[in-house]
């Protein structure tokens with residue numbers, strides 16, 4: 001069997017187009033321009049790429065977009081002061097503080113300072129609690145993107161056995177909640193899980209969000225399963241000469257080649273979930289703008 005590739009690029013482009021049309025309508029009909037503020041502290045290379053993409057894509061969708069780039073030595077107090085300033089800015093409807101933050105800053109305290117109404121990352125306790133309670137909430141973007149891909153691929157998810165590997169606040173936990181809301185039977189595995197290959201073998205839906213390159217083996221996967229690979233891991237090139245020259249590439253948490261011989265559907269890395277994340281961020285920013293303006 002050869003898995004069908006789930007095309008995140010195509011799906012993200014469709015979603016971005018829909019958001020762009022909605023932004024134009026909000027401007028025309030209500031004089032409302034959704035505004036997104038992204039805050040980056042320090043010079044983590046991956047974060048710089050993500051933040052640039054968030055700025056470019058929100059502008060391309062017609063939004064008001066500001067990016068604050070702060071030095072790595074920024075104090076927690078100064079960062080929280082900026083978040084509060086953005087909370088109070090009527091032109092801003094979404095506030096995103098890019099993670100990870102430098103070690104001297106407590107990310108929980110920074111996230112807690114974000115106005116839940118502008119929390120387009122869905123990371124505040126208010127939004128995470130609403131999601132866990134089954135209430136409408138601003139929901140983390142990567143999990144939202146995964147759910148769109150799964151619904152497009154499988155249709156109704158009712159009763160499906162879903163396995164999430166990873167329990168992070170950013171991905172594992174919220175996607176488990178979304179799968180539960182979709183009436184899946186949800187298992188969350190993590191670094192202490194025993195007999196992971198056997199647990200994987202049960203899963204009709206497998207979401208890998210571990211952060212370890214090619215960790216999930218092809219032989220673990222249930223034949224015909226839908227595999228969503230959230231991993232973004234930088235590894236040396238397979239070719240030894242290129243690796244010796246310091247060339248790197250991005251791979252997922254799933255051993256793609258072997259997995260695609262067993263799975264029914266699989267997301268590639270790159271070109272899968274990653275592209276959906278920014279599209280969902282734009283969608284969340286529009287939703288936040290409408291809610292703040294009383295339009296939803």
Ligand code: GUN
Nearest residue numbers: 096097098099100121141
């Ligand atoms: N770092 C990696 N992914 C994300 C994300 O979705 N949001 C934030 N704030 N930081 C991230």
